[in-house]
Amino acid sequence: MVDSKNILIVCGTSVATSTVVKEKLKEELPGYGVEVGTLTKAKATEAPSKARTGSYDLVVATTSLNESQFDIPVITTQAFMTGVGEDDVLEEIAETLTNS
Amino acid sequence: MIQGFGVQVLLPIVIFFMALGFRVEPSKAAKSSILIGVGFVGINLLIFDMFMPEITPLGQQMVEAVGISLPAVDVGWPAAAAIAFGVAKLGVLVIPIFVGLNLLLYVIGFTFTLDVDVWNYWHFAFIAGLVYFATNNWPLAMGMGLLLGVFVLVGADWFQPAIEETFDMTGISIPHGASLPYAIAAIPIHEVVKRIPGVGSTTWDSETIRDKFGVFGEPVSIGVILGILLGIGANTGSLGTLEAWYTILGAGITFAAAMHILPMMVGILMEGLTPLSESIRETMTSRFEDRDIAIGLDSAILIGHEATIAASLIIVPIAILMSIVLPGNDVLWGVDLATFPFLFAMMVPLMDGDVVKMVITGVILLVPVHYIAGAIAPLLTETAANAGFDTGENALITSPVADAGTPATALFAIPSQEAGLTGAYLSLVLGVVLVLAIWLALRLWPAKMYMVAGASEEKAMEMVKRRHMGGSAGILPTKIGEPIDADQLPEDVAESD
Known part of the structure; x- marks a missing residue:
């Protein structure tokens, strides 16, 4: 059995860039052997308190966060908006999730 | 008549065909256009x-x-964006036209930025919509919207080294219609603020601020507090009655609901726009492989910065206080109290992330923000009504932080509101002069300009080496006047490629 993974997607407003990331992860992660559970969007201001609920395996952020406030891995990337290095980041995300 | 369909029908149809034009699969295009209609219905239900x-x-x-009169209700940037895209004749057409214009400006070397952040074209549509309903002149309105677009392109080039350096994002610039005008306006204000005795020597710990003011970062908390305050203000004579408290607490929850649910509704709109925006990104970026290119993204990616969050939390109560004490203010704060990160996002490099300087600058900026947002409210309300949003009787709407109260609105839309066509032409001339002045300054004194925006000397020089070593980018020159002397550049920069 593969565990399904829950991801917290963080951007400035929880509206714009996080939507792009969410759609991309939903589409692409299964191809990397990750079973995606819930993909939740959050604002940068509320991210630490949401992450502390223990419901998430990974934070994917489009804006730089203070990583010391999180006890789960944080991956910060703009690749999904620029299109540059998308595959590398997807690989990194998949790897982090399978090792967690 | 086409108008009879309403925006929630018309917009999906237009978006569908536009998506096909940019080679989105028909099934995807259909689904995403329907989502856009759904998002509009959601925003309409919730706000209006x-x-x-x-x-x-x-x-x-x-x-x-x-006895305080604050007639212009702040419905926030999500509603402003929906209104902007909802003006049928302009809102959506701005997308393909600006894509074409941006490509052209890149090809001839006027800008280094390709703005792939299609969602934020709403800022241009917002200005275009306002100008249209002030002048009834379609080409002029569209031109003004595009002019704001060109303005943020050269502005994005200008601020790019500072942003790259502070946020460690190489090859990314921020052509944002609200954040960028605020950051430019902050440059002269900062010159004054940094000379205030004591400022710059204090160090406020962002962490402490976040703990103390954290409640203001949760939109539901701002909503409840604000709703209750408003409720109490409206019922001061009858606070002893149970009925008054029903209203007061009800207002608290209504406000919180708007703050919390609105972003979700806009999220639906955004989700619908994503496939189109991805195809546009591919169309724009795939043709230029070997030239210095900056991908223009949303300032939302900067907002995680500790100083931005801290300053945005502190300024919430100050803004409410200002709305009460500023003489002649019309703005009743609401949803946009959660939008302050966009005001501060691009000032971080300039002020080295100093929260005190950022807050003082923010407070100074908020004075005109109140008056601009109040002055534009009648025109914005008319625009909303024409976009199919019913604002009800005697109600005025505004969205102070984005974009009703921005310096860009003051420059590009207020003159049209005040003086019609004459005002619009005045805006046009001022805007063109400003754009050309920034463009020219970037070619005359690139290093100095990059430092003014907050880049270090080293970073500015690196950028000069990347972009301004003479010759042309496309057709236009990258450097005007004295050519850059490679020997004058610091060694490591001059040698690296």
């Missing part, structure tokens, strides 16, 4: 059927009870 009818009467009661 729920929030406005509940909040507007309270505002009027407050005038009777305490």
